[in-house]
Amino acid sequence: MDLPHDAPFGVHNLPYGVFSTAGDPRRRLGVRYGDHVLDAGAAARATGAPADLAELLAAPSLGPLLAAGRPAWTRVRAALTSWLTDERHRAAVAPCLLPLADTAPHLPFEVADYVDFYASEHHASNVGRIFRPGAEALPPNWKHLPIGYHGRAGTVVVSGTDVVRPCGQRREPGEQAPSYGPSRRLDIEAEVGFVVGTPSAQGDRVALAGADDHVFGLCLLNDWSARDIQAWEYVPLGPMLGKSFATSVSAWVTPLDALRHARTAPPPRDPAPLPYLDDRAEPVPYGLDLALEVRLNGHVVARPPFATMYWTYAQMLAHLTVNGASLRTGDLFGSGTVSGPGRDTRGALIELTWNGEEPLRLPDGSGRGFLEDGDEVAVTATAPGPDGIRLALSEVRARILPARP
Amino acid sequence: MDLPHDAPFGVHNLPYGVFSTAGDPRRRLGVRYGDHVLDAGAAARATGAPADLAELLAAPSLGPLLAAGRPAWTRVRAALTSWLTDERHRAAVAPCLLPLADTAPHLPFEVADYVDFYASEHHASNVGRIFRPGAEALPPNWKHLPIGYHGRAGTVVVSGTDVVRPCGQRREPGEQAPSYGPSRRLDIEAEVGFVVGTPSAQGDRVALAGADDHVFGLCLLNDWSARDIQAWEYVPLGPMLGKSFATSVSAWVTPLDALRHARTAPPPRDPAPLPYLDDRAEPVPYGLDLALEVRLNGHVVARPPFATMYWTYAQMLAHLTVNGASLRTGDLFGSGTVSGPGRDTRGALIELTWNGEEPLRLPDGSGRGFLEDGDEVAVTATAPGPDGIRLALSEVRARILPARP
Structure with a gap:
């Protein structure tokens, strides 16, 4: 099957996922190719791939490939490219290409630990102004370290999974005591998620230059946030129930290898960070020129860079x-x-609507401070590829269901 | 093998763990019995246990037994009790009892998500006074909800594993910018850890009365804390690198079933919590009368109740x-x-030494504000058992190694 050279999910992209079909409920490793999915294990068998590669691709999860490390990632990507472009493989590979619409996605890997950072200066400044008016917008540590916290790995779900509005404690302005009920300020956070492949030993440190040995690839991520629950709970130990009900990730993981043309210098840092974070002498830049789009009920509401x-x-x-x-x-x-x-480049409703005070107007005439039941949110992104083409990152999409009684 | 009726690890206790031996490196499920370990899988085979129980006990981890749920937990405990007390099993079981000293412990189960709470009013008040002098000791949400945060599941280690002093950013008093280096205020947190067996579905809630269907048992836990790293990083998203380098748990998990006699009414709560947290009408109390002891280099420094x-x-x-x-x-x-x-009932050095200002005096004449390299910390506990005897919880012990260059 040939795709145009500039296809967003063409041969320069090749993101990985896990799928099943109505006729075959086994979870299988797949590679997205245009509007099709290559059954990677079947293709390895059909093309007579080396046994070690075939075994990695026959797994029901991305886990074994992630654990195999960068040399294996490079070999597998070269093999996939050959299977999809070399005339000699065409007949063998054709039956392994299934229409994307006939497949169901699954979470591509078992999430070990989930950490969420806070790495946008614009976002942190906006949230600081909203949550801590009168104080400095950025906390004193912000420009010295990438602030982060651990989230709940067990509630990471694949794109397409509905999200139930969470209940919890929230305190109304002016009240002394909290009340219990469904969140009234349910929000999104449009993010990029990074997937670790190669492990490291306890006690070891990963230097900046080691990042690409450990990071396999990336996905889009929506860190759903119940702002009212979060605001009441987060002092002093950070966000917990305001976040832990669900985190959505895209079904397809883009290998870092596909994003060579997206690398770009990060913004200048002032003050210079401590040596272990100082990237000015690194041979490659670790900034990534990804253009995100956030859609609410199909309508673009933000384009975060x-x-x-x-x-x-x-x-x-x-x-x-x-x-x-x-x-x-x-x-x-x-x-x-x-x-x-x-x-219009902000990735969360709390910033887009300034904590609900300046609601968004949607084309149907309705306004949105925060999410309503039935709303559907999708985050997509593109990145520069070779020859001026744009590669697509796989969307993360979900719909809000009403709170359970 | 007979133990005295009042043995701390006797037949009323029976905690579970995972062990190997020098002669047989396979990980096996064990049950601590006095100064011996019952090889549970071997005992199941030797006594002709039902196939489903034998399969749970033949696993290399507690995971399958945890997942099997409370009816299976009850059946397995009854079987173990019979194997260790019934004359008819004596000959078959004797070869399955190995000296504890000949076994090496392993982490008993794969930690899924790790959450740490902040449930002691005395601890939270002390820390509030130390970290936020002049402000209210307890944050306004403290008596309305059990504050907690997610920690790093991947760095939970079994008792006996050395802990390397962490490096990181810390800011000296009066300085504007942070410096980098080994933590100078390395601390302990003596805690009890609860192990979830039965899972629940996303969207569901577990009511108070459901707790004992989900919680299998408990261990002792030391939440190592680098106070200088934590103090600099924790606003606004909570503790991260100050905690994530290591968390130690005891090698043996005490089943909740062994602690029936330890149940006790919790302290009165004022204000009354919201209905989902209000336990006044529950048929059993969920407080536990465990007496902890914290030892620093063999010397008891605290007895937290x-x-x-x-x-x-x-x-x-x-x-x-x-x-x-x-x-x-x-x-x-x-x-x-x-x-x-x-x-002398405080479970952290920061409280025992009031942030290092009032060092502990050890019998060797040395003082301790925080931990020094080479220090060994052990937390033990006992609980009331039947007939006035005291059951022991398995200790959590570790030694501090110097920071790596």
């Missing part, structure tokens, strides 16, 4: 491990909300 | 799931530091 992020994924990983914390295959870390400088 | 904890494990679990967050087999949640009202 990932290139504006203050901290890079290499800095996040170096910070995460500087105390000797180990990495496991399947660790997932999110960038934090991606927000740019302009109002 | 778990019965004084403001929030119970049932309340922690109800809160954790009230937003629909799912539970997985292997979820671990810690109580937070156990501190009582008296100075």
